């Protein structure tokens with residue numbers, strides 16, 4: 001059999017948008033039920049603003065900002081033009097021992113958005129690389145400071161920090177871990193912060209649960225602070241179904257990390273760049289971590305990019321020793337890739353010029369009311385969670401067993417309602433681009449309601 005994949009091109013005048021692969025086998029799709037997809041594909045050919053379009057031209061509302069990343073919507077002209085211009089001007093230049101101007105400019109712009117003295121930006125290409133980079137910086141920091149026994153990494157149940165070995169070690173999603181051996185040694189986990197009996201149907205951050213941060217005292221008592229390098233948490237756990245931090249929880253975690261001389265890392269891969277109505281969730285919560293990870297929204301997802309923002313004292317700790325010697329033995333060929341930097345700068349301009357972080361904040365009450373009024377009274381709905389421009393709804397499984405209804409929701413939303421959603425088991429999560437209008441919020445929440453009812 002030929003290994004050349006044939007393409008059937010529909011409409012010669014718009015070939016690039018309408019090429020339909022007729023052999024779906026070669027692409028082993030990530031985090032996808034491959035056989036179900038290939039039997040009944042959900043194919044996307046182009047995108048503009050709030051909408052995707054199928055190869056046949058059917059409109060699909062983007063209920064998820066892609067994968068929580070296209071915060072300014074799709075096909076935005078200033079970003080498209082910036083990457084076109086950049087590709088022609090400087091396609092690639094290394095950032096090991098050389099530099100290009102936009103890398104420095106973007107780092108300064110991100111540092112200016114970050115809270116307090118988080119002033120130094122290390123670039124990579126994804127959220128997974130950002131998590132592993134942050135953990136490595138934390139380990140190296142203690143090493144350079146002469147406290148090399150501080151090696152334990154503390155994550156949290158139900159946490160998601162990407163799919164690298166560091167990230168799955170501190171992460172808390174069982175299927176992401178159990179197939180992959182023993183992971184890194186010496187990690188431990190805080191309990192997750194979700195308790196349906198105490199928190200169900202909370203608007204915004206739940207009142208109950210700040211005390212769960214105190215579990216760090218138990219972990220310190222067990223291992224001793226002299227062995228612990230860092231704690232990493234998401235200010236809002238996105239992947240496991242939108243679990244906002246309980247009120248006061250992050251502040252308590254900060255106090256305990258200070259008390260025991262442990263670095264605090266916020267994984268802001270989802271919560272960064274306006275998702276919670278501020279440049280970073282750290283600002284929303286008034287809590288300054290030592291390290292922030294980011295990705296996704298930094299380039300509006302137009303080019304792959306991730307990164308780590310570190311406090312001044314962390315960077316300064318490394319800037320010792322002979323000046324000709326590399327201070328941190330870490331980096332990626334594509335760290336601060338010129339196309340990603342150009343996309344990032346154009347994206348940050350767009351966020352500023354259109355006031356999208358402020359828009360996200362202003363829309364939050366409208367969004368919260370819409371999701372609660374559309375979903376609360378549907379039979380079988382068990383909980384609704386919302387924070388910033390994100391929301392999730394849990395519902396009872398149907399007779400297909402756990403997770404079957406969730407899967408049916410993705411399929412039905414796409415084919416019958418023209419809507420893209422995310423699911424985790426029998427939970428739907430939605431998180432639209434920050435350009436969403438009030439009318440589109442109404443439409444989106446109604447579509448989700450119909451999908452839940454239709455799959456009961």
Ligand code: PXG
Nearest residue numbers: 067126127128160161162239267269270422
């Ligand atoms: N940290 C967090 C908090 C994330 O949400 C990553 C790290 C990893 O990023 P990369 O760029 O390596 O994928 C993420 C990614 C979902 C979903 O809907 C969430 C993510 C990715 C794909 C799907 O659950 N988050």
